[in-house]
Amino acid sequence: MKASRLLHLLLLLQTRQRLTTTELAARLEVSRRTVLRDVEALSAAGVPVYAERGRNGGIVLLPSARLSTSHLEPPELEALSVTGLDSALRERMGLTAVWESAERKIAARQAAAPESPSPLRLADLVLVDSTAWFAAPETAVEVSDLASALRHRRRLRVLYRRSAESRASARVVDPYGIVAKSGRWYLVADDQGDSRLLALERLSAFEQLGAPAVLQPGETLRTRWAVLKRRTEEQDRVSVTIRLPEKGLDLARRILGTRIHHVSDAEEGSCVVVVRYPDIESVRQLLQFGDHIEVLAPETARARISQLARDLADRHSTAATCPAAS
16 A cells, blocks of 8 residues: 555656645645655655655656556556546446556656746546436446356346336346446347347346356447447337427427437428437426427327327326325
8 A cells, every 4th residue: 555655646746846745645635744755765665756845845756767557457458448438437346446557557658858938738638528418327236246257158137117117026147248338338248149238227136157158250349239229229210290499499309319310401490300219108208398399290100199299288287296295
């Protein structure tokens, strides 16, 4: 633990060269006394670091001292290999600590480079946040535990509830891996030879079996994901034509996403949009637009929206009766 803390201290100093004991204590999550003892230990070992007293004093690392940071540890390399994960997803994967360690080494290496009028770093200009808007779906299982189990390429017995079912059922699957998509986690696996996406928020338990996973020849997580993603996006067979105000088009794109197939030019402040769904029942999603939308075709979609609207109106026509508190 102390060796790791000393390395962290050196990396911080190589990035800033001078830090107060208070700043270092906060970053290292130790006391100021511990920081001073660590500085004494490094100095005794020949590292050119010292404590400078006075109002503008602090812990100083001589500019001539350069800590070699060219080699990242295998766990740090693994963490960097999944750069598409944001901080929340890395936390679920248990990668936060090694990611931060790799970041400190990279920052120290950049600080050691000669100063030049180079552009700003992309890391200062680009932020990746994979969390879906207005939603924070939770998973019943720990993603990091599942990822660790998948390393062994064994079959899994999972307890899973399909979206149309009220209760979970057990099944044995052959897993390829997990995918983070728009803030949601999915297990990609073969279920009786057929590839499926299992949403982790509906996967309540898993057990690693002794038998090795039987995967389709030549297939990987990426190839299976590509097939399943295409299958999911191409299953929309019903085209629904709607009219909405032109000013609501940006909101429609955010809510409907790739379901939007065509948008007409605006006329008199309105647009006609064609949306694709897997079935008529999916037009429920359009209720989010309230009275800012009109379903034009097909007639079955108009009828379903009309029925849903009547049901909602009837349900809200009288005062709600709340159950008595126990």
